[in-house]
Amino acid sequence: MAKIQPRTLSGFMELLPARQIQFDRMAAIIRESFSLYAYTPLDTPLIEASEILLAKGGGETEKQIYRFTKGDSDLSLRFDLTVPLAKYVALNYARLAFPFRRFQIGKVYRGERAQRGRFREFYQADIDVIGDGQLDISNDAEIPAIIYRTFTSLGLKRFQIRVNNRKILNGFYAMLGLTSKAGAIMRTVDKLEKIGEKSVRDLLTGPDIGLTNEQAAEILKFIDIKGCNADVLAALEGYRGRNPKFDEGLDELTAVAKNLAAFGVPETNFVLDLTIARGLDYYTGTVYETTMLDHPEIGSICSGGRYDNLAEYYTDKQLPGVGISIGLTRLFFVLEDQGYLNDRLNTAPADVLILPMTEDMGPAISLATQLRDNRVRTQIYGEQKKFKQKMNYADKLGVPYVVFLGDDEIKQDKVSLKDMRSGEQELIPTAQALDKIVAAMGANDAEAPILDKGE
Amino acid sequence: MAKIQPRTLSGFMELLPARQIQFDRMAAIIRESFSLYAYTPLDTPLIEASEILLAKGGGETEKQIYRFTKGDSDLSLRFDLTVPLAKYVALNYARLAFPFRRFQIGKVYRGERAQRGRFREFYQADIDVIGDGQLDISNDAEIPAIIYRTFTSLGLKRFQIRVNNRKILNGFYAMLGLTSKAGAIMRTVDKLEKIGEKSVRDLLTGPDIGLTNEQAAEILKFIDIKGCNADVLAALEGYRGRNPKFDEGLDELTAVAKNLAAFGVPETNFVLDLTIARGLDYYTGTVYETTMLDHPEIGSICSGGRYDNLAEYYTDKQLPGVGISIGLTRLFFVLEDQGYLNDRLNTAPADVLILPMTEDMGPAISLATQLRDNRVRTQIYGEQKKFKQKMNYADKLGVPYVVFLGDDEIKQDKVSLKDMRSGEQELIPTAQALDKIVAAMGANDAEAPILDKGE
Numbered sequence: 001m002a003k004i005q006p007r008t009l010s011g012f013m014e015l016l017p018a019r020q021i022q023f024d025r026m027a028a029i030i031r032e033s034f035s036l037y038a039y040t041p042l043d044t045p046l047i048e049a050s051e052i053l054l055a056k057g058g059g060e061t062e063k064q065i066y067r068f069t070k071g072d073s074d075l076s077l078r079f080d081l082t083v084p085l086a087k088y089v090a091l092n093y094a095r096l097a098f099p100f101r102r103f104q105i106g107k108v109y110r111g112e113r114a115q116r117g118r119f120r121e122f123y124q125a126d127i128d129v130i131g132d133g134q135l136d137i138s139n140d141a142e143i144p145a146i147i148y149r150t151f152t153s154l155g156l157k158r159f160q161i162r163v164n165n166r167k168i169l170n171g172f173y174a175m176l177g178l179t180s181k182a183g184a185i186m187r188t189v190d191k192l193e194k195i196g197e198k199s200v201r202d203l204l205t206g207p208d209i210g211l212t213n214e215q216a217a218e219i220l221k222f223i224d225i226k227g228c229n230a231d232v233l234a235a236l237e238g239y240r241g242r243n244p245k246f247d248e249g250l251d252e253l254t255a256v257a258k259n260l261a262a263f264g265v266p267e268t269n270f271v272l273d274l275t276i277a278r279g280l281d282y283y284t285g286t287v288y289e290t291t292m293l294d295h296p297e298i299g300s301i302c303s304g305g306r307y308d309n310l311a312e313y314y315t316d317k318q319l320p321g322v323g324i325s326i327g328l329t330r331l332f333f334v335l336e337d338q339g340y341l342n343d344r345l346n347t348a349p350a351d352v353l354i355l356p357m358t359e360d361m362g363p364a365i366s367l368a369t370q371l372r373d374n375r376v377r378t379q380i381y382g383e384q385k386k387f388k389q390k391m392n393y394a395d396k397l398g399v400p401y402v403v404f405l406g407d408d409e410i411k412q413d414k415v416s417l418k419d420m421r422s423g424e425q426e427l428i429p430t431a432q433a434l435d436k437i438v439a440a441m442g443a444n445d446a447e448a449p450i451l452d453k454g455e
Numbered sequence: 456m457a458k459i460q461p462r463t464l465s466g467f468m469e470l471l472p473a474r475q476i477q478f479d480r481m482a483a484i485i486r487e488s489f490s491l492y493a494y495t496p497l498d499t500p501l502i503e504a505s506e507i508l509l510a511k512g513g514g515e516t517e518k519q520i521y522r523f524t525k526g527d528s529d530l531s532l533r534f535d536l537t538v539p540l541a542k543y544v545a546l547n548y549a550r551l552a553f554p555f556r557r558f559q560i561g562k563v564y565r566g567e568r569a570q571r572g573r574f575r576e577f578y579q580a581d582i583d584v585i586g587d588g589q590l591d592i593s594n595d596a597e598i599p600a601i602i603y604r605t606f607t608s609l610g611l612k613r614f615q616i617r618v619n620n621r622k623i624l625n626g627f628y629a630m631l632g633l634t635s636k637a638g639a640i641m642r643t644v645d646k647l648e649k650i651g652e653k654s655v656r657d658l659l660t661g662p663d664i665g666l667t668n669e670q671a672a673e674i675l676k677f678i679d680i681k682g683c684n685a686d687v688l689a690a691l692e693g694y695r696g697r698n699p700k701f702d703e704g705l706d707e708l709t710a711v712a713k714n715l716a717a718f719g720v721p722e723t724n725f726v727l728d729l730t731i732a733r734g735l736d737y738y739t740g741t742v743y744e745t746t747m748l749d750h751p752e753i754g755s756i757c758s759g760g761r762y763d764n765l766a767e768y769y770t771d772k773q774l775p776g777v778g779i780s781i782g783l784t785r786l787f788f789v790l791e792d793q794g795y796l797n798d799r800l801n802t803a804p805a806d807v808l809i810l811p812m813t814e815d816m817g818p819a820i821s822l823a824t825q826l827r828d829n830r831v832r833t834q835i836y837g838e839q840k841k842f843k844q845k846m847n848y849a850d851k852l853g854v855p856y857v858v859f860l861g862d863d864e865i866k867q868d869k870v871s872l873k874d875m876r877s878g879e880q881e882l883i884p885t886a887q888a889l890d891k892i893v894a895a896m897g898a899n900d901a902e903a904p905i906l907d908k909g910e
Contacts, residue, residue, distance in 0.1 A: 004510045006546040006769040009528070012500040014543065016550055017557070024496050036827040038805035038834035041479050045467040045576050046501060046562060047521075055459045066502075066530075068523030070566050073464070075521075088469065090461040095471055097851040099838065101804060102472070107501060111525050121500050131838065138816055138837030149827070262820035264828075314461040349556060350493035361593055365717035372491040372604070373719075379493035382593030383554065383586065396552040 011112070011120035013329050018347035018398070023332050025345075025450050026154060027105055030125050030326065033150040037142065039103040039127050044084040046107065050074040052087050055313035064110040077109040081126045081325070082310075089130055090314035098132035099139065105328065117337070119329050128323030130310055135320045140286040140306055141256045143324055144270055145263035147290055147302055150326075155342065155449025158293040159301075161265070162273035165253045165286050166305070169277060171246025172222060172239065176215055184209050186277035189223055193275070193296065223274045229257045232272040252285055284308045288324055298334050302326045335451060342452035348398040350379040351441050355390055357406030364405050367415065367430065374438045394420060401437055466567070466575030468784050473802035473853070478787050480800075480905050481609060482560055485580050485781065488605040489558040492597065494582050497557045499539040501564075505529040507542050510768035519565040532564040536581045536780070537765075544585055545769035553587035554594065560783065572792070574784050583778030585765055590775045595741040595761055596711045598779055599725055600718035602745055602757055605781075610797065610904025613748040614756075616720070617728040620708045620741050621760070624732060626701025627677060627694065631670055639664050641732035644678055648730070648751065678729045684712045687727040707740055739763045743779055753789050757781045790906060797907035803853040805834040806896050810845055812861030819860050822870065822885065829893045849875060856892055 008014045015023055031041070050067055053076045066077040078084050081104045089100060105125045112118055127146065129139045144161045151159050173182040188203045197220060203209065204216040211219070225235045236250050253272065260270055278287045283305030290302035304324030311319050335341055352371055356364035364380050371378040379399075381390055394402050404416040409427065417433045418425040428436070463469045470478055486496070505522055508531045521532040533539050536559045544555060560580045567573055582601065584594045599616045606614050628637040643658045652675060658664065659671040666674070680690045691705050708727065715725055733742045738760030745757035759779030766774050790796055807826055811819035819835050826833040834854075836845055849857050859871040864882065872888045873880040883891070 001767065003770060004506055004768055006507065006542045006766075007504065008542070008546065009500060009502060009504060009530070012502065014499055016547065017495040017497070020496055020498060023498070035804075035832050036830065038808075038832050040472040040804035041475055042472070043475060043478070044469055045464060047464060047467065047564075047576065049462065049464060051459055052461065066523070066525055068521070070521055075464070087461045087463070091463065092471065097848050101834070109502075121502065134838065136837035136839065138835065141816075142835070145824075259817055259820050262817045262824065264824045311461075312456065313459055315458060349490075349495035353493075361596075362714055362717045365714050369600075369717065369719045375491065377491050377493050379556070380593065380597070382591040383589065384591065393552050 009120070011114035011118065013119055013122070013333070017349065019336070021347040021349075022341055022345070022450060026332060027123070027125070027328065029153045029450065030150055030328070031103070031105060033146065033153050034103040034125075034127050036149070037101070037127070037146050039101045039129075042085070042088065042102045042104045043106065044078070044081075044088055044104070046077055046109075047075050048078060048084060048087065050076040052314075053078060053083055056083070064112055066109045066111060078106075079110050080108050081106060081124050082128070082323075085126075085128060085130075086311040087314060089319060090311040090317070093315065093317060098130065099135060100130045101127070102130075103127045117330065117333050119333075122327060122329035125326040125328045126323060128310075128321050130319050130321040133318050133320075135322065137252050137255045137286075140252065140322050141259055142263065143286075143288060143304065143322060144256070144260070145265050147288070147324060148263075148265045148269055151290070151302070153449075155451035156292070156340075159269060160291055160293055161270045161302075162276050162289045162291065163253070163256060163270070163286065164272065164274055164276040165249040165256075166277065166283055167245050167249025167285055168236065168253060168274070169249075171243040171249055174245060175239070175242050176218060178211070178215065181209055181211070185211075185219065189219065189275055190277050192223065225274055229260075229267060229270070229272050232274070233257065249285070256286060278303060278305055282307050286322060295334070295338060301331050301334070338453070340451045340453045342450055344452070345450060346398065346400060348400065349377065350397065350399045351377045352379070352401045352403055352437055353390075353394045353397075353399045354378065354380045354403045354405060355387075356380065356382070357404060358410065363410045367403065367405065367434075370434060371437065374434065376437055376441055400440070403433065464575070466569035466573065468574055468577070468788070472804065474791070476802040476804075477796055477800070477905060481787060482578070482580070482783065484608045484905065485605055485783070486558070486560060488601065488608050489580075489582050491604070492556070492582070492601050494556045494558040494584075497540070497543065497559045498561065499533070499536075499543055499559070501532055501562065502530050503533060503539060503542065505531040507769075508533060508538055511538070519567055521564045521566060534565050535563050536561060536579050537583070537778075540581075540583060540585075541766040542769060544774060545766040545772070548770065548772060553585065554590060555585045556582070557585075558582045572785060572788050574788075577782060577784035580781040580783045581778060583765075583776050585774050585776040588773050588775075590777065592707050592710045592741075595707065595777050596714055597718065598741075598743060598759065598777060599711070599715070600720050602743070602779060603718075603720045603724055606745070606757075608904075610906035611747070611795075614724060615746055615748055616725050616757075617731050617744045617746065618708070618711060618725070618741065619727065619729055619731040620704040620711075621732065621738055622700050622704025622740055623691065623708060623729070624704075626698040626704055629700060630694070630697050631673060633666070633670065636664055636666070640666075640674065644674065644730055645732050647678065680729055684715075684722065684725070684727050687729070688712065704740070711741060733758060733760055737762050741777060750789070750793060756786050756789070793908070795906045795908045797905055799907070800905060801853065801855060803855065804832065805852065805854045806832045807834070807856045807858055807892055808845075808849045808852075808854045809833065809835045809858045809860060810842075811835065811837070812859060813865065818865045822858065822860065822889075825889060826892065829889065831892055831896055855895070858888065 065079055107121055108124050109121055111120055147161050170182055173179055188200055192200050201216050204211045225232055233254055240247055276287050276289050285306035287305035289300035302324055306322040308320050310321045354364050354368055368378045368380050400420055402418045409415050414427050414429050415433045416427050520534055562576055563579050564576055602616050625637055628634055643655055647655050656671050659666045680687055688709055695702055731742055731744050740761035742760035744755035757779055761777040763775050765776045809819050809823055823833045823835050855875055857873045864870050869882050869884050870888045871882050
């Protein structure tokens with residue numbers, strides 16, 4: 001029979017088993033962290049009616065979306081988790097309690113040009129809080145705490161949550177009489193780290209934006225405000241009273257920074273950064289980015305912000321919100337690529353491999369059942385293979401314990417237990433072996449960080 | 456602005472938050488159960504090249520599949536988890552250890568006519584063990600143990616795992632000289648429970664199949680073999696020696712039944728049933744179905760079997776396997792529909808809702824941080840709403856504890872803790888409240904069955 005060459009589509013991540021276990025652990029830690037802040041899990045279809053997903057329209061989205069027909073239906077694959085959330089909240093408005101806090105970890109689809117580290121199918125891990133009519137600024141203040149706990153729980157240490165407020169920026173540009181150019185200016189200023197101050201100045205005073213040298217200097221001076229949070233806030237206070245929007249944004253940013261210590265976020269992991277604008281997004285207040293201090297080239301690994309109205313395309317209700325998103329597939333790729341994954345963690349599917357040395361499998365099965373009743377992941381190796389092949393199998397999977405069960409062991413109600421890491425083997429009573437394995441699994445890597453770099 | 460009516464596509468399950476939490480709990484229990492048998496988690500793309508998914512071809516699949524083009528690529532959404540597994544194993548053959556045991560819980564797509572309880576997007580939860588060249592029958596014997604533990608862990612009690620072996624059926628029909636008609640006969644016999652013995656007899660002797668009355672009687676007598684496992688096996692022994700395939704199948708079925716007790720499966724949940732054939736599937740040996748004793752009309756909620764060659768369309772390697780699949784979305788729908796879901800379980804996103812009664816949020820945030828450090832899911836209610844609205848919010852979500860934190864409490868380092876179930880409220884030291892909540896959460900519903908019917 002002619003064979004079809006097996007392949008996985010370009011731009012689609014598919015992991016080998018040990019890596020998959022690491023990915024799943026990462027997702028589980030994120031889920032646990034989001035849950036601690038009382039976000040409820042949500043799962044929405046991968047497919048929606050195209051008119052729902054494309055309600056907002058916009059060039060990039062329409063180009064990248066996977067769109068197709070089935071029967072009479074014009075369907076599309078979701079390209080983010082925010083639009084399905086907007087639909088969900090509009091659809092279920094009367095049945096939800098507000099503020100509505102939800103997290104969702106799910107795949108999204110964008111038909112971008114495939115390149116290394118860029119994916120067409122990728123997981124996003126999103127949290128959003130949606131208010132009904134209003135949403136208190138304390139929600140914005142909590143987001144950095146969630147990011148901090150999430151990345152710290154993964155074992156990441158050298159990261160920085162960078163926060164700004166669009167009202168401060170818009171207010172500032174209004175002071176300069178540059179409101180109509182604020183969008184273009186912010187998109188340019190956003191490139192500061194990538195292209196440097198001189199290029200930004202040239203762009204600002206270039207034909208497209210057309211600022212005077214004085215205006216460009218004012219802007220560069222403003223976004224150069226740096227230092228500890230208290231210093232930045234003090235510098236910003238110097239602009240107070242000239243524009244109400246600015247003042248409002250400064251109050252909000254002050255509120256976000258105020259309770260950091262109570263939220264358990266050290267100042268080393270948090271910075272007020274006036275260059276952050278999230279230019280292309282629809283944010284209207286607080287904005288967040290998160291960067292790895294040792295890998296600024298990677299850009300933001302977790303971004304988000306405050307928006308005024310989540311579901312305006314589907315409902316008249318005013319639904320302000322604030323949220324963040326982790327591009328999980330890309331983050332995992334980067335962490336693996338940069339050697340961050342802790343390869344000492346147990347990625348074997350089994351904690352114990354039982355090798356029955358008798359024809360009657362009964363004793364092996366009974367032992368396996370006891371181990372499983374104690375939550376130990378157990379496999380019985382039942383194939384007729386040579387001893388060496390069986391041990392190779394245990395090695396290849398990285399199984400921490402192997403149990404040999406022959407006539408001698410069974411007669412004495414004992415097992416031969418081999419610790420595959422130390423190589424030690426001992427003949428001990430079955431009950432004792434069980435205790436030993438259960439204890440070892442309990443002390444296992446459940447609490448070990450899944451990352452082991454970046455001290 | 457003109458609004459687009461928010462809607463979710465017909466045939467796509469989308470749950471309200473409390474139901475979603477129950478669904479996730481169910482999936483987590485299944486994952487945990489599969490993991491105990493040392494199956495490794497796998498995640499494969501939702502989209503594959505159409506030539507990969509349609510390698511086998513076949514009418515129903517081609518009709519139901521979601522197929523579309525993007526750029527030059529002919530793409531399809533997966534319609535099961537088995538074909539992607541075959542591709543994965545063929546593609547990664549050299550990097551996997553065999554037997555390869557994997558589980559996957561993921562969405563699949565079938566464009567069936569939408570009707571109540573039928574879904575176009577649904578989760579399957581699959582396990583498969585794949586051997587390289589050979590796979591021991593002990594793997595088939597373990598499957599009922601996995602099904603048993605999985606459903607028991609969910610809280611289901613009145614279910615029955617029904618097992619047969621296709622070699623027994625094929626051997627039996629060969630004895631009668633009916634090999635060429637075996638497929639048609641098995642598909643007919645499979646309907647016995649639905650249409651009754653007389654209709655089956657009529658179909659067997661009808662023009663399409665054309666058996667003699669004697670042949671039909673032999674068949675109906677054979678599939679009427681019933682009783683405890685020992686009785687069924689004894690009756691089957693009466694046919695031994697007339698066909699080698701039959702004898703092989705009988706040996707296998709005997710091996711599967713033999714170690715049930717050691718595997719911890721009671722006979723009440725397990726039955727040898729000669730009417731099971733899984734007619735339309737590609738199984739070649741052991742076959743499984745699982746039915747709910749009080750709802751036979753639902754049909755099988757977990758099915759599977761042994762197959763000779765997993766990946767024949769992609770590789771020359773001989774890869775026999777055995778596996779089962781749970782149609783998770785449909786199962787959840789049925790369990791909800793039949794009132795099986797345990798609604799006493801906590802489905803609130805938060806364990807504690809903190810209501811700060813002071814302008815300074817610091818004390819509330821510190822308490823929330825402590826609770827979260829102790830794995831208690833905590834929400835601070837920061838909105839400026841009336842007291843009654845805040846309590847309504849806690850009620851609507853079903854939050855078990857509410858903490859009031861006003862000036863009086865803060866001064867004394869105490870909190871007012873309200874147990875929302877009992878209605879009791881007490882002013883106690885903060886540390887004591889923390890201990891009390893942590894203890895209550897520890898004793899919480901982690902161990903409670905998610906189903907509460909079917910004793």
